[in-house]
Amino acid sequence: MASRRRIKAESGAMELLHRVVGPLATNVYVVADPASREAIAIDTAIPSLAFVTDALAERDWTLKLIVSSHGHWEVAEHTGAPIAAHPLDRHRLEQPSRGLAPFEIPPSVPAVDLVEGGAIRFGSLRLAVLHTPGHTEGSVCLLDPDGGLLFSGDTLFANGWGRVDLPGGSAEQMAASIAPDRSWSTAHGPAGPGRGARVRPGARSVGSNRGWSSWRGRAD
Ligand SMILES: [Zn+2]
Numbered sequence: 001m002a003s004r005r006r007i008k009a010e011s012g013a014m015e016l017l018h019r020v021v022g023p024l025a026t027n028v029y030v031v032a033d034p035a036s037r038e039a040i041a042i043d044t045a046i047p048s049l050a051f052v053t054d055a056l057a058e059r060d061w062t063l064k065l066i067v068s069s070h071g072h073w074e075v076a077e078h079t080g081a082p083i084a085a086h087p088l089d090r091h092r093l094e095q096p097s098r099g100l101a102p103f104e105i106p107p108s109v110p111a112v113d114l115v116e117g118g119a120i121r122f123g124s125l126r127l128a129v130l131h132t133p134g135h136t137e138g139s140v141c142l143l144d145p146d147g148g149l150l151f152s153g154d155t156l157f158a159n160g161w162g163r164v165d166l167p168g169g170s171a172e173q174m175a176a177s178i179a180p181d182r183s184w185s186t187a188h189g190p191a192g193p194g195r196g197a198r199v200r201p202g203a204r205s206v207g208s209n210r211g212w213s214s215w216r217g218r219a220d
Contacts, residue, residue: 014125014144015039017055021048023102029151030055033123040065040122042142042151046077046103053079064122065112068093069153070139072166077106084112084120086131089138089168114140127151134174135162 017030028048032039039061041052056063063081071085071092085093096105114120116131120142127142132155139162142151154162161178164171 014149015059016149019048019051021045021051028052030061031122031125031127032059032061033125034059036123037061038064038122040067040120040127041079041081042067043069043153044077044079046105049077049079065120067114067120067142067151068110069141069151069155070136071096072136072154078108082111083108084114085110086114086138086140088133089136092136092138092168132177134164134170134177136166136168137170137173138168139177 013034015032015034017032019028020026021028022045024045026043026045026048028045028051029042030039030052031042037060039056041048041063044052044066052063055061063079066078066081066083068083068085068089071089083093090110093108093110096107098105114129114131116129118129120127120129125144127144130141130143132139132141132153135154139153139155141153141155144150150156155174155177156162161174163169164174
């Protein structure tokens with residue numbers, strides 16, 4: 001069952017569609033600027049192709065970009081739109097490891113590099129890119145500076161952080177990535193308790209696994 005949210009943002013309304021798919025219950029998101037009808041998809045796990053393409057067709061949205069929050073096998077199904085990933089996880093998409101996946105993972109070549117301090121723009125909307133290594137070397141989170149929504153991939157979950165014991169994982173890097181004084185609170189202006197998108201467990205963050213998906217604050 002897909003869910004649909006409209007997020008208030010200073011730059012305009014952000015439309016957010018969500019579905020849980022696949023054997024790891026991955027959260028797949030389609031995020032759009034309904035005014036321009038431009039959309040992006042985040043963590044298009046197998047099997048999410050029908051969900052994404054139907055969502056686009058029903059609303060006459062154009063998919064501008066597919067974002068991979070990190071290069072694990074559960075994030076691998078694509079629609080033909082350009083793929084964005086951090087350069088340090090590029091090899092995981094180009095030469096995917098099947099691991100325990102119950103199906104083959106097709107390789108893909110990212111066309112867009114995501115780096116710390118960068119941004120993804122579609123229509124009038126902008127998501128800031130935060131490089132958050134720890135789960136993998138090239139894990140990233142996407143922050144909506146206006147609505148305070150964080151797409152946290154496998155970096156953050158409802159009760160803590162993602163695994164650091166898989167290849168490319170690092171407990172030290174994870175600790176640095178989620179440190180309280182990091183860019184979660186400073187990427188979009190003055191920091192302060194409860195302001196903006198400062199992240200704490202149970203706050204408004206949406207991850208790529210089901211455990212971290214809560215909607216509070218200005219998400220309504
Ligand atoms: Zn992962």
